[in-house]
Amino acid sequence: MAAGVATWLPFARAAAVGWLPLAKKTMPKPPVDKKSRNDEILFVNVSGLRFQTWKNTLDRYPDTLLGSSEKEFFYNEDTQEYFFDRDPEMFRHILNFYRTGKLHYPRQECIQAFDEELAFYGIVPDIIGDCCMEEYRDRKKENQERLAEDTEAENATDTPLPPHSTSRERLWRAFENPHTSTMALVFYYVTGFFIAVSVIANVVETVPCRPPKGSKKDLPCGEKYTLAFFCMDTACVLIFTFEYLMRLFAAPSRCKFMRSVMSVIDVVAIMPYYIGLVMPENEDVSGAFVTLRVFRVFRIFKFSRHSQGLRILGYTLKSCASELGFLLFSLTMAIIIFATVMFYAEKGTKGTNFTSIPASFWYTIVTMTTLGYGDMVPNTIAGKIFGSICSLSGVLVIALPVPVIVSNFSRIYHQNQRADKMRAQQKVRLARIRLAKKGTTNAFLQYKEEGGFQGRGSDNALCLKNRSSFEHQHHHLLHCLEKTTNHEFTDELTFSEMCMTESVGYRTSRSTSISSQQGVATSCCPRRAKRRAIRLANSTVSVSRGSVQELDTLQVHKTSAGPQSRSSLNARTEDLKLNCEDRDFTAAIISIPTPPANTPDESLPPSPAIPGILRNSRPTSFTHETVKISSL
């Protein structure tokens, strides 16, 4: 448990007074705290470093901690000094602010640590001096982006669906994340394949094929096999239309979806076909129709849904819009200037190519980008001089914005790489949290087993000597809760054992009617069948089971962060039940355990009289136990 939480423990214990009227039993005696509270003060300053300053210096900024009466709370009478248990290195900067009136940001410190110190001392980061403001803002932005990725990764799309999602939400999810279900993945690959087919068909269509019999001229394949290409085109367009309509249907916000780039690309990709169908075979219009076919090449952009790299590229270009704009603008300026100059320089030459200024644009562009086709060359000396200046300046103008674009791209690309690493780290972190949670829950139960409540007799002293006073008080608090509700905390194993003994008793007294599915046992042991497996399993299984349980507890914690109304209370308990049902349990009776023939998920026929097939027995696949499930 976090050390900071220890400060809240007295508060939590005091709040236990609220349980007293409800308590069914008397409260246990609290542990006696021998340590006097005042001893926790260390007789050092800001963690050992002594600072001295005038009082007036501090009074300059009365709206900060050091400038107001708040510092009295940190005054130590014995040593006649103010003691702060904070970073002494950082404090130096804080104090300098009071002295000089300017707050500087130390570059070697972590931005978050610095922010926390500022928050503690009540100083607003706005007043960071101009000398350090840029650095501060940059680092802060970087940090925030990194944190945003963290939270994005957490809320990421890999989280399991909420149980009450409609088919529409599920469909949308399947479209956005093909990895969630096999159907989505299949659809994803099929559309990818058809995009490729369509693009290749467009390309091959124009390749010259062998001419048909009786004709000398080479025909493009498109005209030779018109029907085949038409059929392929139709099929592709049908698939794309279907996909587009599905996405439109599933989209949570249709207007927003229709405005999004990908949807526009989709529409542009399929429109030419329909327009072509609609338009008559008219001579005049067919010219325009041919132009429309060009738009079919946009289908290749549909690949960006399938390729992360394309998306990154597109996003980079979008985010570098200002740099690209600058590049374009400066190039345009230079082109116009040089074209004008070249035109007037070459005006005198006979038979010159530089017939007008717009004609010179071509020369300028080709020269500035160092292409140098050679179809237009200056003849006069002045023209050659200006031509060379043009090519030199072209190199410079183009080279300038490019590094910015490149660095943007690399930053975004690395961010994406980091996102994957984050996800892996997240799993490790979650596992560690689970382990810590298990530790605390087990500590209390162990405490009870060791008879800690018998008071600190000398015979118990040996067992209890390793616990801190914090732990004692915490366990006392949990014990009070037990007494209030007249129920005790147990762990999973004992709980499952108890449930089993009860259920065996039930079997003999009740009939197996399916209608009473919502039997009492659901609330008691919704995972009873699973629990049984644990008993006969090795410890490794219980660990994996434990992790599932922890995950569920975690899930419950997560979902219960919502508004605390009565309905949500009930919803939460239902969530718990639903979690069980997600794993395809219903109430179960356990028949006499017989040696298993095969794993549960293979052996049970899904007959209506035997509902509740153990489907998630994957982690326990080696703990065979025939679980004949019927309902209470």
Place this chain on the structure above:
Amino acid sequence: MGVVLGTLSMHTKQVNFRTDKVDDELEMTMVCHRPEGLEQLEAQTNFTKQELQVLYRGFKNECPSGVVNEETFKHIYAQFFPHGDASTYAHYLFNAFDTRNNGSIKFEDFVMGLSTLLRGTVREKLEWTFHLYDINRDGFINKEEMTEIVRAIYDMMGKYTYPALKGDVPKQHVDAFFEKMDKNKDGVVTLEEFVLACQEDENMMRSMQLFENVM
């Protein structure tokens, strides 16, 4: 003294790099609160100066901004009850401490509450408990409110308990409670009925004294 409003505002949610508006949103609003002087607090509560100092240091360390909002409170409280789900009860507890009903607990509220609970008279403690149970602050505890509180308490126990929680144990608990407390059987418990009934309960009076040396 009094509330000081920081001027740096930050919207943490908007650091979505897709929109890349981080530059504009580098501002952060930080509500900073400073408690009244030590002397005043000492006068208003039953704590000594040293105790107040210790309390404040802990409080300030955890919440440098000087206020605790409900989310933080729930998080802290949940750490003490890892078995079950403490968020509902923490919500009611938060409301009981948040006497000014503005969604955050300042140090004064914190200390006043603690003073009542740890150093108050029996009557004060019972009144505090009554206010905890009376969710809508109408002066009466009815069955629904009690059921919610009791359910919240049972939620903290989690799933793995002995004996196992089945049936509607909270409801039975509530019925038993009303049996004891509701003298005139009108379906609600008033403050007077509550205080009377508690004072008659020997066990409870004894338990109350146990909590005095928590600090």
